[in-house]
Amino acid sequence: MIKLFVTDLDGTLLxxxxxxxxxxxxxxxxxxxxxxxxAVASGRMDHEIIEVxxxxxxxxxxxxxxxxxxFDAEDQEVYSKTFDHDLAxxxxxxxxxxxxxxxxxxxxxxxxxxxxKWIDMISEQMFHDIIVNPELNEQIGTKVTPxxxxxxxxxxxxxSAAEKVAQMFGEEIDSFISHETCVxxxxxxxxxxxxxxxxxxxxxxxxxxxxxxxxxxNDSSMFEMTPHSYVMSTAHTKVKEKANTIxxxxxxxxxxxxxxxxLTQKEQAVDI
Numbered sequence: 001m002i003k004l005f006v007t008d009l010d011g012t013l014l015x016x017x018x019x020x021x022x023x024x025x026x027x028x029x030x031x032x033x034x035x036x037x038x039a040v041a042s043g044r045m046d047h048e049i050i051e052v053x054x055x056x057x058x059x060x061x062x063x064x065x066x067x068x069x070x071f072d073a074e075d076q077e078v079y080s081k082t083f084d085h086d087l088a089x090x091x092x093x094x095x096x097x098x099x100x101x102x103x104x105x106x107x108x109x110x111x112x113x114x115x116x117k118w119i120d121m122i123s124e125q126m127f128h129d130i131i132v133n134p135e136l137n138e139q140i141g142t143k144v145t146p147x148x149x150x151x152x153x154x155x156x157x158x159x160s161a162a163e164k165v166a167q168m169f170g171e172e173i174d175s176f177i178s179h180e181t182c183v184x185x186x187x188x189x190x191x192x193x194x195x196x197x198x199x200x201x202x203x204x205x206x207x208x209x210x211x212x213x214x215x216x217x218n219d220s221s222m223f224e225m226t227p228h229s230y231v232m233s234t235a236h237t238k239v240k241e242k243a244n245t246i247x248x249x250x251x252x253x254x255x256x257x258x259x260x261x262x263l264t265q266k267e268q269a270v271d272i
Contacts, residue, residue, distance in 0.1 A: 067195025085141030
């Protein structure tokens with residue numbers, strides 16, 4: 001039986017302009033009411049996940065910033081991880097000359113060194129404003145403690161940047177394309193799988209007792225955890241290869257699990 005259903009946000013549950021399909025909302029509500037808990041695993045910040053859960057009208061566990069922060073459904077912190085200060089400063093110095101937009105995320109804020117049209121475009125898809133701080137580089141490790149460092153740009157530039165980052169820091173960090181327009185750099189061994197493992201250890205459930213749905217490279221690690229993995233049909237071919245089943249919508253993943261008899265029914269529901 002599935003004891004936890006995990007969904008990504010952008011490109012999966014969350015569409016452009018923060019749109020959420022009514023069919024997905026209804027399916028999630030019914031699933032939770034029947035007794036299968038929800039977790040959201042996203043590259044977004046925790047407060048953004050909370051906002052999405054409010055809009056859906058449900059409660060759930062939260063794995064934010066690709067696994068850097070984990071909270072249970074009762075708002076208890078399960079895990080958190082930020083960059084070593086020296087490593088963060090070295091990364092910032094190295095990528096400073098890259099012709100791409102750079103942002104630095106902390107637990108609850110996003111910073112950039114200078115304003116651009118890209119910053120405006122990125123801000124429109126967030127639930128908070130990006131703080132422009134010309135002294136950002138100098139404040140890394142003192143006033144600013146990074147949990148995620150991101151390069152933003154066109155898809156072709158992003159693919160190239162991802163290779164460069166892996167070559168320069170591959171043994172020291174985790175990095176991946178979290179969206180076609182950005183490359184995320186994370187502390188070593190921080191990804192959605194490691195974050196989810198912290199959560200399921202707390203809940204006392206096994207990896208093959210979860211189901212997950214996502215659409216990007218940063219979802220690949222959680223696909224590897226369980227045979228009950230679903231990927232959006234809009235995903236990159238290499239991402240699709242990591243999951244077991246292709247779907248067009250989140251509610252289709254839930255419906256597939258239900259048809260297979262893997263979701264808890266109300267009369268079977270027990271606390272975990």
